[in-house]
Amino acid sequence: xxxxxxxxxxxxxxxxxxxxxxANVLVFLYQYSLGSDTQAEARFLYHxxxxxxxxxxxxxxxxxxxxxxxxxxLMHMAGNMLFLWIFGDNLEDQLGHLGFLIFYLxxxxxxxxxxxxxxxxxxxxxxxxxxxxxxVMGGYLLLFPRARVDILVIFIVFVRxxxxxxxxxLGFWFALQIFSGLGTPTGGGGVAYWAHAGGFxxxxxxxxxxxxxxxxxNWWRANQGLPPHPETTYAPSTIPxxxxxx
Numbered sequence: 001x002x003x004x005x006x007x008x009x010x011x012x013x014x015x016x017x018x019x020x021x022x023a024n025v026l027v028f029l030y031q032y033s034l035g036s037d038t039q040a041e042a043r044f045l046y047h048x049x050x051x052x053x054x055x056x057x058x059x060x061x062x063x064x065x066x067x068x069x070x071x072x073x074l075m076h077m078a079g080n081m082l083f084l085w086i087f088g089d090n091l092e093d094q095l096g097h098l099g100f101l102i103f104y105l106x107x108x109x110x111x112x113x114x115x116x117x118x119x120x121x122x123x124x125x126x127x128x129x130x131x132x133x134x135x136v137m138g139g140y141l142l143l144f145p146r147a148r149v150d151i152l153v154i155f156i157v158f159v160r161x162x163x164x165x166x167x168x169x170l171g172f173w174f175a176l177q178i179f180s181g182l183g184t185p186t187g188g189g190g191v192a193y194w195a196h197a198g199g200f201x202x203x204x205x206x207x208x209x210x211x212x213x214x215x216x217x218n219w220w221r222a223n224q225g226l227p228p229h230p231e232t233t234y235a236p237s238t239i240p241x242x243x244x245x246x
Contacts, residue, residue, distance in 0.1 A: 002079070003169060004161070006086050007148040007231040014089035016101045021081050024129055027069045028077045045070070049125035052116040063125075068108040070127035080129045086149070087133070087140045090227070094143060094210055103206055107135020107199045114198020118181075126192050131199035134177075138203025141170045142211050146225030150234075165225075174200050 034040045049070060050063035071077035092100035111131020116122075140147075145167040153160050174197065181193035211219065222228075 001151055001153045003083070003086050003149050004152050005150050005234070006090070006166070007150075007163075007233075008090050008144055008227045009229065009232045010089035010093040011229065012093055014092045016097050016104070017084060017088035017092050020088070020104065020129075021084060024069055024071070024077060024081060028071050028074075031070065032074075045125050045127070049127050050112055050115075051125055052120055052122040055112075055116055056120040064109055064112050065105065067112065067125075067127050068105075068129045068132050071129070072127055076128060080133055083133050084129065084136065087136050090144065090147075091136050091139050091207075095139075095207075103139070103203075104132050104136065106206060107138075107202045108132030110135065110202030111192075111195040111199030114201075115192045115195035118194050126195065128192065128195075131192065131195040134196045134199035135203030135206070137170050137173070138200040139207035139210075140203075141166055142204050142207045143214075143219075144225070144227050145220070147227050148231060167225075 031041070031044065034044065047060075048063060048066040050067035054060055055064065071080065088100075088104075091103065095103055108129070108131050111134060112126070114131070115126055146165045148163050149166050149169050151162050151164060151169055153162060177193045177196040177200070180191070181197060184191075184193060215222065
């Protein structure tokens with residue numbers, strides 16, 4: 001189950017979202033160019049991945065930021081960029097270009113510490129933009145809890161597109177990170193669940209000022225939790241669309 005689009009158009013060109021996607025793709029292509037040279041790849045990760053032990057032992061600290069632009073494989077990168085594409089333009093629309101860039105990097109930094117704190121002496125490298133993007137998802141949830149998101153569900157031969165409110169999809173995703181993190185032994189597993197949870201929580205907190213300036217709960221009431229502009233309509237899909245019943 002994963003989102004394929006939302007119905008929330010942005011009102012300005014999301015330049016920073018485009019730039020972040022381009023940067024991630026370019027870095028991944030460089031990683032891919034290393035090919036089968038495992039030593040070169042190891043050196044690359046040593047300098048730019050996030051090692052919790054390096055941070056807690058006094059540096060280097062570059063990985064706190066550079067890890068947001070590294071990925072473990074094509075599907076890892078593509079999945080993260082899909083989430084950033086869907087949710088990033090709307091946060092950039094509300095926060096402005098510079099504000100969104102600062103917000104994104106701050107969420108990524110919070111995600112890094114979310115992963116460091118449970119196992120501060122871990123020597124397992126962490127890579128991926130998902131912590132920062134989780135922050136974008138948290139901010140989106142706060143501002144547009146009832147914006148419609150189309151999710152593609154694939155279960156063996158069952159393939160359907162469901163249209164659900166953002167709070168349902170994003171709330172489920174966040175709960176999954178918490179339960180998965182609690183169920184994974186410290187230092188184990190291949191997914192940084194606590195980085196996701198930390199980034200998501202930071203995204204909500206960092207979006208609170210923008211939400212308050214718009215009227216906080218009155219913003220929700222005025223728009224019924226929906227975006228304050230007409231939603232996007234799409235041409236009918238060949239995959240059956242099932243709307244959530246109210």
